[in-house]
Amino acid sequence: MTLNPKLSKLLNEQINNELSSSYIYLAMAAWFEQTPYSGFAQWMFTQSREENMHALKFYQYVVDRDAKVELQPVAKPKASFKSPLDVFEHSLRQEQEVTRQINVLFEVAEQVKDHAAKNLLLWFLNEQMEEEKTVREMLERLKLAGNDPASLLVLDREAGSRKGSGGSTTGGAGA
Ligand SMILES: [Fe+2]
Ligand SMILES: [Fe+2]
Structure with missing residues (x-):
């Protein structure tokens, strides 16, 4: 089945959106590298790699x-942030925007009755749900920690022990 031109255009845009995401997370990692929060830096670096895998999955x-x-x-990413909380707030908005993009893609796939594309996009919708959840959970705990250095360092250590998400490493299509 030939790929519908509108769907093809949007899939190409999504390669770029995922690479932009990867770049945004890399900028966040770099920002954390300039702070004592090496765990959060590691988290953002891991996330950057996952977004890169997403781009390659769309490419493939x-x-x-x-x-x-x-x-x-790929657009220049934002490079300065106010606090770990500020970074994670940006991260959540970023993920919500990507979820919106994938939903649009799914709707177009549905309109043109491309069931194979819908299957790929369902994987991504699931992935987005997981990513939003992970970021939201960290965000809530950062809010609780407030400005308390001890609590922030506990969260940082936990973030540093994060492994790549199962969905992204076992999702197939070369990922
Ligand atoms: Fe992604
Ligand atoms: Fe993401």
């Missing part, structure tokens, strides 16, 4: 569907 899908890959420039 476009290739597998025999459609043309068209890469675009």
